[in-house]
Amino acid sequence: MTHEPNAALGLNASVLRSVRRLTQRRGRDLTGKFLAEGRQAVREALATDDLVEEVIVIDADRHADLLEGVDVPIWQATEHQMRQLSDTVTPQGIIAVCRQLRYDWDALDGARLVVICAQVRDPGNAGTVIRCADAFGADAVILTAGSVEIYNPKTVRSTVGSLFHMPILTGIPLSEAVDRVKAMGMKVLAADGVGAPLDLLAADGGLAGPVAWIMGNEAWGLPDEDAQLADQIVAVPMWGKAESLNLSSAAAVCLYATASAQRRQR
Structure with a gap:
C-alpha cells in the first residue's frame, strides 16, 4: 500500500515503544534495525532498495517531496514523541527505521x-x-x-x-x-x-x-x-x-x- 503524505497514520504507543528501542544499542542488536534521522539521511536511505521499513514525521506535508510514492508506513508523531526518538536538542522532524546493512x-x-x-x-x-x-x-x-x-x-x-x-x-x-x-x-x-x-x-x-x-x-x-x-x-x-x-x-x-x-x- 502506498501512503501519501496526507494519509500518515497517527503514531500509537505500541509503535513508539518499538521504535524507541532502537535508540539503544541493545535494541539495535536484537532487531537488526537502526534509525536514520534528518532529511538527507532519510533521502539516501529511501534511495536504497528495501532498506527502510517505516518513516516517522512530525509534519508530513513539510516532507512531501521525500515521501511521495513511499510504500512503507508513515507515522505522524507529536513533538513530544519525536523527542523520545531523537538524541538531538532540536529534532529534525523526520526519522526512518532501517534494516542494518551487512557486508563481507x-x-x-x-x-x-x-x-x-x-x-x-x-x-x-x-x-x-x-x-x-x-x-x-x-x-x-x-x-x-x-x-x-x-x-x-x-x-x-x-x-x-x-x-x-x-x-x-x-x-x-x-x-x-x-x-x-x-x-x-x-x-x-x-x-x-x-x-x-x-x-x-x-x-x-x-x-x-x-x-x-x-x-x-x-x-x-x-x-x-x-x-x-x-x-x-x-x-x-x-x-x-x-x-x-x-x-x-x-x-x-x-x-x-x-x-x-x-x-x-x-
Whole structure:
C-alpha cells in the first residue's frame, strides 16, 4: 500500500515503544534495525532498495517531496514523541527505521581506495571519516574491533547519508584487516604525525596504485605495534603554526591526495 503524505497514520504507543528501542544499542542488536534521522539521511536511505521499513514525521506535508510514492508506513508523531526518538536538542522532524546493512570481504573486490579506522571511538569522527571517504570516492571503510558502533545515532547522523553509499565492514581486528587488503594487492599506509611527507610520496607516484589508509584513534593515534603493520608511515606536512590535525581533517587530506593521484593515473 502506498501512503501519501496526507494519509500518515497517527503514531500509537505500541509503535513508539518499538521504535524507541532502537535508540539503544541493545535494541539495535536484537532487531537488526537502526534509525536514520534528518532529511538527507532519510533521502539516501529511501534511495536504497528495501532498506527502510517505516518513516516517522512530525509534519508530513513539510516532507512531501521525500515521501511521495513511499510504500512503507508513515507515522505522524507529536513533538513530544519525536523527542523520545531523537538524541538531538532540536529534532529534525523526520526519522526512518532501517534494516542494518551487512557486508563481507567480497564487497571489496576490485577496491583501490579503502579506509581502516583503528579503534576510532568518537561517533562524530567516525561519521565524518565515512563522509570524507564517500566524498573522495573510496570503495569501502573498515571500522576495526574497538571502534564506535556504526549504527550509533550520532555516527549515522555524522555521515549525512554517506553510510548508504559504500560498504562498511565492522568489528574486524586490525591485523586481519591489514592482511586482507594486502592480499588484495593494496599498499597499506598509516597516517601519523611523523613519517614520509604525503606531498613527496604523491609526487613520486606512491599513491597511484591501490591504497588502504590506517587512521588511528583520536586520543592516542596508532600504537607502535599497529603502525608496524603498515607498509609505510606517512605524515601530512604542515607549514603553518598548528600543532596537529584532528582525525577527520587528516583523513580528508590523505584521501584527497590519494584519490587525485589515482585519477591522474587512469
